[in-house]
Amino acid sequence: MSVLVVAEHDGASLKSATLNTLGAAARLGGELHVLVAGASCGAAAAAAGQVAGVSKVLQAEAAHYADQGAENLAALVLAQAGAYTHIVLPATSFGKNLAPRVAARLDVAQISDIVSVLAADTFVRPIYAGNALATVKSGDAVKVITVRTTAFEVAGQGGTAAIAAIAPGPDLGLSRCVGRELTKSARPELAAAKIVVSGGRGMGSAENYSRLLDPLADKLNAALGASRAAVDAGYAPNDYQVGQTGKIVAPQLYLAIGISGAIQHLAGMKDAKVIVAVNKDPDAPIFQVADYGLVGDLFELVPQLAAELG
Amino acid sequence: MRVLVAVKRVVDYNVKVRVKADGTGVDLANVKMSMNPFDEIACEEAVRLKEAGIATEVVAVCCGAAACQETLRSAMAMGADRGVLVESDADLQPLAVAKLLQAVANKEAPQLVLLGKQAIDDDSNQVGQMLASLMGWPQATFASKVVLGGGVATVTREIDGGLETLELKLPAVVTSDLRLNEPRYATLPNIMKAKKKPLGILKPSDLGVDVSPRLATLTVAEPPRRAAGVRVPDVKQLVDKLRNEAKVLP
Numbered sequence: 001m002s003v004l005v006v007a008e009h010d011g012a013s014l015k016s017a018t019l020n021t022l023g024a025a026a027r028l029g030g031e032l033h034v035l036v037a038g039a040s041c042g043a044a045a046a047a048a049g050q051v052a053g054v055s056k057v058l059q060a061e062a063a064h065y066a067d068q069g070a071e072n073l074a075a076l077v078l079a080q081a082g083a084y085t086h087i088v089l090p091a092t093s094f095g096k097n098l099a100p101r102v103a104a105r106l107d108v109a110q111i112s113d114i115v116s117v118l119a120a121d122t123f124v125r126p127i128y129a130g131n132a133l134a135t136v137k138s139g140d141a142v143k144v145i146t147v148r149t150t151a152f153e154v155a156g157q158g159g160t161a162a163i164a165a166i167a168p169g170p171d172l173g174l175s176r177c178v179g180r181e182l183t184k185s186a187r188p189e190l191a192a193a194k195i196v197v198s199g200g201r202g203m204g205s206a207e208n209y210s211r212l213l214d215p216l217a218d219k220l221n222a223a224l225g226a227s228r229a230a231v232d233a234g235y236a237p238n239d240y241q242v243g244q245t246g247k248i249v250a251p252q253l254y255l256a257i258g259i260s261g262a263i264q265h266l267a268g269m270k271d272a273k274v275i276v277a278v279n280k281d282p283d284a285p286i287f288q289v290a291d292y293g294l295v296g297d298l299f300e301l302v303p304q305l306a307a308e309l310g
Numbered sequence: 311m312r313v314l315v316a317v318k319r320v321v322d323y324n325v326k327v328r329v330k331a332d333g334t335g336v337d338l339a340n341v342k343m344s345m346n347p348f349d350e351i352a353c354e355e356a357v358r359l360k361e362a363g364i365a366t367e368v369v370a371v372c373c374g375a376a377a378c379q380e381t382l383r384s385a386m387a388m389g390a391d392r393g394v395l396v397e398s399d400a401d402l403q404p405l406a407v408a409k410l411l412q413a414v415a416n417k418e419a420p421q422l423v424l425l426g427k428q429a430i431d432d433d434s435n436q437v438g439q440m441l442a443s444l445m446g447w448p449q450a451t452f453a454s455k456v457v458l459g460g461g462v463a464t465v466t467r468e469i470d471g472g473l474e475t476l477e478l479k480l481p482a483v484v485t486s487d488l489r490l491n492e493p494r495y496a497t498l499p500n501i502m503k504a505k506k507k508p509l510g511i512l513k514p515s516d517l518g519v520d521v522s523p524r525l526a527t528l529t530v531a532e533p534p535r536r537a538a539g540v541r542v543p544d545v546k547q548l549v550d551k552l553r554n555e556a557k558v559l560p
């Protein structure tokens with residue numbers, strides 16, 4: 001068996017999602033290689049070589065990998081695919097965009113969002129917004145997998161893998177990135193944060209969202225999140241959305257403020273260790289999953305909470 | 311230009327599904343079915359392209375059992391010109407659907423195929439990317455804005471860190487995210503009109519596609535339940551519990 005993990009990185013370092021993916025890949029057994037492709041990604045490749053269990057890093061550099069477009073990257077992965085029984089990516093916007101393109105060309109199923117490895121061909125994955133867990137067995141020669149990063153520990157350090165440069169593929173010229181607006185934040189990354197403070201429609205406005213939640217998140221060194229309703233209403237940026245179709249989080253502590261607890265939202269946060277809900281409606285469904293529920297007006301309770309945390 | 315839109319019939323998003331006691335799947339008997347919400351958004355976008363004079367024809371495609379005709383009628387009530395049902399009672403997995411859509415796309419020669427980013431039943435998030443790959447076309451997944459002109463599609467995508475804008479050569483595949491648009495409700499006159507629009511039916515064998523499943527589902531189980539929580543009367547007690555009982559705060 002031989003496993004190829006396609007790294008998500010920013011050139012300088014690996015994204016934390018890649019480390020969780022390597023943690024999952026280690027459970028498959030067999031030799032573990034990492035592919036790092038970018039315009040200039042030597043530092044990220046070096047970082048991949050230092051991850052425990054990795055025995056080889058494939059590094060491909062070309063200007064047309066700078067934007068990590070799926071078309072060119074898929075062609076590169078396919079050129080290497082022959083040597084592997086498993087090709088594994090994180091279930092992030094990067095991995096979800098790329099993995100099916102690879103699987104289709106290999107004429108194999110892709111196994112999305114696995115939360116557990118039962119055997120090299122058998123995996124558990126959530127379906128129906130996490131209301132059911134399916135155990136699936138793949139009969140294909142190559143398994144193309146995306147990993148729910150919150151379900152796996154990050155791989156450790158201490159590897160000393162060699163880095164091999166591989167030839168880049170041609171620029172297919174099918175698409176081009178013409179702009180990127182990334183949300184700047186000094187806060188921890190939402191999907192990997194230990195504490196998440198999320199606001200919903202109950203916040204009432206973008207101004208309230210930041211006036212009330214920023215101080216709380218500051219005190220807790222927390223990432224900020226939001227419900228779909230809050231994002232749709234413009235209270236928070238789109239990449240704050242937690243849920244079935246947003247980010248999946250599993251922090252130590254999740255605070256849901258003014259969020260009703262729709263199944264699509266719960267799908268993204270119900271694996272948090274401790275859930276706190278603040279809501280003025282005592283019958284809000286969020287209280288069915290909350291470890292600690294506080295019924296009342298968030299406009300009074302949130303400032304009190306920030307004050308109490310000192 | 312012609313636009314193809316893929317619509318799937320799924321359990322309505324408001325239904326809380328139950329796992330069958332024998333662990334073979336979820337109970338779909340007497341459950342409300344609807345068009346996948348992301349596909350409504352894709353369909354709305356296609357219809358808007360037609361209303362803007364950019365698309366000349368919108369063709370909705372659905373793969374699945376005979377009941378999918380209803381889903382296609384909904385798409386036509388929103389404004390699609392005709393429907394194509396690829397009828398099969400098999401368990402159609404994303405790779406099979408992508409191959410069926412590829413065969414339909416080869417017949418219909420669209421300049422753009424719109425799909426949802428994800429079907430809310432299997433939560434796969436695969437078919438659009440697979441179709442683009444099989445066609446050798448560019449893709450833009452998770453779209454929140456689509457502008458067509460001059461042989462290219464300029465698409466804004468919702469990615470993990472924020473937003474990204476891609477320029478794709480046409481023909482191309484685009485999958486919709488939640489904020490692409492707000493789908494319209496079909497009006498009664500349009501629902502009536504949709505009944506008369508053409509709906510073609512094909513079989514996977516007509517298209518030469520092998521739809522055998524590649525993944526076997528061994529069991530389907532309930533996720534672990536969270537233990538019941540408690541109500542706390544005030545902020546002081548909440549913080550005390552978080553510190554001393556749950557030990558998640560210093």
Ligand SMILES: Cc1cc2nc3c(=O)[nH]c(=O)nc-3n(C[C@H](O)[C@H](O)[C@H](O)COP(=O)(O)OP(=O)(O)OC[C@H]3O[C@@H](n4cnc5c(N)ncnc54)[C@H](O)[C@@H]3O)c2cc1C
Nearest residue numbers: 200201202227228229243244245246258259260265280298
């Ligand atoms: C295809 C699809 C995908 C979806 N994906 C997601 C997803 O990924 N993530 C997601 O979150 N949703 C998703 N949704 C939407 C989901 O169904 C709900 O509509 C959404 O989660 C509701 O957000 P909310 O709880 O903020 O708003 P609401 O349901 O309106 O709840 C607001 C809550 O705030 C409380 N409140 C109001 N004022 C106060 C106050 N002053 N003090 C205290 N409490 C107050 C109210 O009691 C209420 O419970 C999806 C829906 C669909 C159809």
Ligand SMILES: Nc1ncnc2c1ncn2[C@@H]1O[C@H](COP(=O)(O)O)[C@@H](O)[C@H]1O
Nearest residue numbers: 316317373425426428429434435436437
């Ligand atoms: N059986 C189907 N018939 C038509 N379109 C489908 C079907 N299955 C999936 N799709 C399309 O592919 C998208 C992604 O589905 P999935 O990859 O299964 O999450 C959906 O939003 C639909 O647009």
